Amino acid sequence: MTDNFYGEVLTDHNLHPLHKHDLPTATCCHEGVNSTCGDDIVLNLEIKDGIIVNGSYTGSGCAISQASADIMLELVIGKGLEEARHLNELFNKMIHGEINDDELEELEEAGALQNVSKMPARVKCAMLGWRTMETLLDSEGGAP
Amino acid sequence: MSNYFDKRDFPVFERYKGLVYLDNSATQQKPAAVLERAERYYREENANPLRGLYELSVKATDAYENAREAVRAFIGAKTVREIVFSRNATESLNLIAYSWGRANIKEGDEILVAISEHHSDLLPWQILCKEKGAELKYLECDEEGRYTAEGLRAALSPRTKLFAIAQISNVFGRLNPIKKFTQICHDNGTLIVCDGAQSVPHTAVDVQQLGVDFLVFSGHKMLGPMGIGVLYGKEELLEAMPPFLYGGEMIDTVTRCGASFAELPHKFEAGTVNAGGAAGLHAAIDYINELGFEEIERRENELTKLAFEEMQAIPHVNIIGAKEWQEHHGILTFTVEGVHPHDIAAIFDAENVAIRAGHHCAQPLHQFLRVASTARMSLAFYNDEEDIRRFIGVLGTLRRKMGYDG
Numbered sequence: 001m002t003d004n005f006y007g008e009v010l011t012d013h014n015l016h017p018l019h020k021h022d023l024p025t026a027t028c029c030h031e032g033v034n035s036t037c038g039d040d041i042v043l044n045l046e047i048k049d050g051i052i053v054n055g056s057y058t059g060s061g062c063a064i065s066q067a068s069a070d071i072m073l074e075l076v077i078g079k080g081l082e083e084a085r086h087l088n089e090l091f092n093k094m095i096h097g098e099i100n101d102d103e104l105e106e107l108e109e110a111g112a113l114q115n116v117s118k119m120p121a122r123v124k125c126a127m128l129g130w131r132t133m134e135t136l137l138d139s140e141g142g143a144p
Numbered sequence: 145m146s147n148y149f150d151k152r153d154f155p156v157f158e159r160y161k162g163l164v165y166l167d168n169s170a171t172q173q174k175p176a177a178v179l180e181r182a183e184r185y186y187r188e189e190n191a192n193p194l195r196g197l198y199e200l201s202v203k204a205t206d207a208y209e210n211a212r213e214a215v216r217a218f219i220g221a222k223t224v225r226e227i228v229f230s231r232n233a234t235e236s237l238n239l240i241a242y243s244w245g246r247a248n249i250k251e252g253d254e255i256l257v258a259i260s261e262h263h264s265d266l267l268p269w270q271i272l273c274k275e276k277g278a279e280l281k282y283l284e285c286d287e288e289g290r291y292t293a294e295g296l297r298a299a300l301s302p303r304t305k306l307f308a309i310a311q312i313s314n315v316f317g318r319l320n321p322i323k324k325f326t327q328i329c330h331d332n333g334t335l336i337v338c339d340g341a342q343s344v345p346h347t348a349v350d351v352q353q354l355g356v357d358f359l360v361f362s363g364h365k366m367l368g369p370m371g372i373g374v375l376y377g378k379e380e381l382l383e384a385m386p387p388f389l390y391g392g393e394m395i396d397t398v399t400r401c402g403a404s405f406a407e408l409p410h411k412f413e414a415g416t417v418n419a420g421g422a423a424g425l426h427a428a429i430d431y432i433n434e435l436g437f438e439e440i441e442r443r444e445n446e447l448t449k450l451a452f453e454e455m456q457a458i459p460h461v462n463i464i465g466a467k468e469w470q471e472h473h474g475i476l477t478f479t480v481e482g483v484h485p486h487d488i489a490a491i492f493d494a495e496n497v498a499i500r501a502g503h504h505c506a507q508p509l510h511q512f513l514r515v516a517s518t519a520r521m522s523l524a525f526y527n528d529e530e531d532i533r534r535f536i537g538v539l540g541t542l543r544r545k546m547g548y549d550g
Contacts, residue, residue: 005494006487011547015482036502037486038516060516062484063546122490 006063009112013067018074020066023056028139031059032132034124039065043132052076052084062125064116069129071110081137088137091130095123151526153431155179164497164531169314169342169475169504169522171364174428181427182369185420193419194393194410204419211422212409214429219340219359220350221376225408228375228382229422233341234264236360236375237308239412240337241268243385249305251277256299256334258283258291258309259512260316263505265308265339283309284512289316289465293324300332307336311343315506315520316465317475319343326355335381341365345524346444346473348437351376363421368428372421375412382408389414435525443525444474447532451476451521454536459550460543464518477504477520480539483546485519491545495538 023029026044033040039061046054055073060066072091076084090107093099097117104111116126151157153175156165165173191201193208212224221227230236245268249255255269259282273280283299285291291309300307307329311322322338329336338356340349345366351359358381363372377385387394387405391414396404405411432440452469455461460481466472480488485501492499500520503510510517521535544550 005490006545006547008547011545015547038503062486064487064490119490122486125486 005115007112009071009109010063010067013070013109014063017066017070019056019070019077020058021056022058023054025054026056028136030132030136030139032128032135034061034065034128037062037065037125039125039128041065041069041128041132043069043129043136045133045136047081050081052079052081057129061128062122064113064122064125065128068110068113068126069132071112072129072133075108075110076133084133085137088130088134092127095126151528153177154526160496162496164495164527164534166521166523166527166531166535167498167500168524168527169365169520170500171370172345172367172524173526174369174424175367175431177431178367178369178424178427182420182424185423189423190420192416194417207423207426208417208419211419211426214426215374218429218433219344219374219376220352222352223379226351226376226379226382228377228409228412229417230360230373230375230412231371231418232362232364232373233339233360234362234373236358236373237265237337237339238268239375239388240358240360240377241272243388243412244335244381245269245272245306246276247384247386249273249276249278252303253278254281254301254304255279256281256283256304256307258285258313258320260285260289260313260506260509261308261310262314262339262341263507265310265337266508269306269308278305279303282508283307285316287513288467288471289313289318291320291325293321293328296325296328297332300329300334302332304332304334307334308339309336310339310341311349312346312473312475313465314342314475314522315477315504315509315518317342317472317477317522318466319347319471319473322354322356330355342473342475345432346437347441357381363425363428366425366428367431368425369421372418372425379408382412385412387411387414391415393417440525444523445470447523447527447529448472448474448476450529451523451532451535454532455539458536458540461539464513464515474523475520476522477518479515479518480542482548483542485517487546488519488542491542492535492538495534497535497538499535 023044025046027047029044031042041057041059044056057069090103113126154173156173189203189207191204193204212227215227216224326336335357337358340359340361344361359376364370394406394414449469462479464477489501
């Protein structure tokens with residue numbers, strides 16, 4: 001792990017999240033928990049006509065889990081369900097150290113979490129928001 | 145400060161130069177003498193101990209039984225019959241719960257457990273109570289981790305069969321008054337199980353002086369190899385207890401329809417034993433005896449004081465437990481406002497400083513203290529002033545690294 005792992009992108013999304021709030025208009029929500037860490041988030045999505053028109057999360061956890069969820073929402077809001085699934089796959093690939101440069105570019109700010117692939121203990125933190133979204137997409141959004 | 149240990153006895157610090165290892169409550173590093181002794185066992189003395197009728201097996205048996213005698217002397221037990229080797233403190237506690245517990249705990253009985261106990265000194269009792277329809281009760285401490293004699297007396301009832309408490313809590317670092325608690329328990333007809341995992345490596349423990357019925361500890365937390373631990377039990381208690389595991393080396397005679405079991409302590413040591421581990425633990429005890437607890441405590445206290453005072457001076461850092469360094473015994477559990485403990489540990493790791501973060505296998509305590517998780521630094525005599533300075537240096541810049549102004 002490098003010294004600047006907690007770079008500006010991560011600390012910014014952790015301390016000043018864009019999407020950490022309730023979402024009364026949500027059409028589905030799901031709680032994701034890492035019981036060993038105490039990371040606990042509720043992910044809310046508002047899905048209309050196959051598009052994620054809005055999203056938010058609430059809860060608490062480490063900077064990686066919180067920033068990752070916030071960055072994810074920033075990335076998928078406005079996108080279709082298929083696109084969200086595709087980004088989720090890319091994120092998975094990145095965290096497991098199997099991503100190429102073109103794919104990394106698609107992930108935009110989420111690329112700031114690439115170094116998690118070298119920290120096995122933190123993988124589940126980074127994955128929490130994404131894993132929770134995947135559950136939502138598979139159930140509420142209809143399985144692919 | 146002077147006369148600090150230069151870590152030369154610990155090969156891991158040659159391999160990982162600059163590593164600041166402050167996770168000693170989880171496991172300690174091993175001096176070369178321990179590693180060499182365990183290796184020598186396998187190179188020169190290895191055979192199946194306790195049953196061979198040839199020279200090498202006698203050597204193996206000697207290595208194993210000499211280690212038992214070293215443990216006996218180390219904790220002041222009356223006889224080697226009271227020293228049972230296990231894998232670790234957890235297995236020792238499970239042995240008591242399965243063997244003594246299932247033979248003695250009945251519906252309506254109570255077991256009292258200190259709220260700060262490690263899961264290994266809680267779950268065996270929790271499961272036992274569920275199985276038997278007994279009641280599990282908790283002795284609560286104050287916010288500094290202090291247990292009192294009055295609190296214990298009030299928590300005991302005529303139905304309390306057993307009280308389980310660590311001599312030193314792995315979260316608070318506080319040394320509990322076990323001798324006093326033992327008297328109170330015995331006056332009530334209650335047995336006391338003492339978890340010595342965090343105390344035996346750091347302070348002289350004498351089971352006869354304490355009077356406890358059972359004491360458990362792990363070899364790997366006191367310079368020894370992993371996979372070797374100890375159960376001390378009073379002879380009359382162990383004698384009356386049924387075996388825990390069944391198999392080879394723990395029998396006297398076996399017929400098609402029954403068996404009689406070996407004498408203490410072998411009754412509780414089924415299967416081929418960890419003689420290499422025991423030999424390594426013997427070397428660890430020799431190492432500790434040579435250094436002496438007076439010297440070990442002097443070094444650890446100096447470092448605890450230094451770390452405690454420096455931590456107190458850093459804003460937004462909160463130390464869990466006592467407000468005096470003297471009560472911490474090398475264990476400083478803390479939080480940093482606004483920073484999750486896993487992020488704390490990651491930032492320390494980036495600076496090559498190893499600390500623990502999480503619930504330290506004490507979730508009920510964290511619920512009781514109303515904190516989700518904490519970070520913990522725990523030191524040993526082989527740490528030095530430079531280790532503490534590096535730890536403090538990282539702690540002081542931690543919030544800025546996480547994007548705070550200070």
